[in-house]
Amino acid sequence: MATPPNPPFWRLVPGMHRLIGLKCKRCDKVNFPPRKRMICADCGGTEFDKVRIGKRGRVLTYVIAMRMPPGMVGPAAFAIIDTDDGARISAWSTDCIPEKYGVEEGTPIKCDMPVELVIRVIGKHEPTPYYGFKFRPIML
Ligand SMILES: [Zn+2]
Missing domain, CATH: 2.40.50 (OB fold (Dihydrolipoamide Acetyltransferase, E2P))
Structure with missing residues (x-):
């Protein structure tokens, strides 16, 4: 098993300091975790804004x-x-x-x-x- 990166590396990953979700432009549902090909869990929408959770x-x-x-x-x-x-x-x-x-x-x-x-x-x-x-x- 590969050794994971050390703690300073983890602190530089944006998602480690804050939770980032995708807010659906159609229904305002905040979807988490964000994915590259995201589909809204509530309405099936595919357009989002990044939001801090x-x-x-x-x-x-x-x-x-x-x-x-x-x-x-x-x-x-x-x-x-x-x-x-x-x-x-x-x-x-x-x-x-x-x-x-x-x-x-x-x-x-x-x-x-x-x-x-x-x-x-x-x-x-x-x-x-x-x-x-x-x-x-x-x-x-
Ligand atoms: Zn939606």
Whole structure:
């Protein structure tokens, strides 16, 4: 397996600092992730404007992964997040998992819980960590 690029490289990737989506010109749906040949998930439109997606949203649904992919530490929640501006994003959790899974820190995850997306280490290809967006609860 090839070694992934080091962390400074990841910080230069535009999508690492901000979430970029494609807003449909026909129905205003924000589609994520952007693809080269995109078709709007709601109306089938094919013309879009690039938009910056906010980092706040709510948990639509989630699963608790007890067995994690190589290089990742668990158990952790993997959730579908509906952002406040209408994009739908999947992400791993940080700082939230049900107590019954033996993790004492953090707020237990629930559907409709307000969350924000933050950049965190996702896992490691020894010895190099790789980064991405995770979600964490917002304390209101
Ligand atoms: Zn559309």
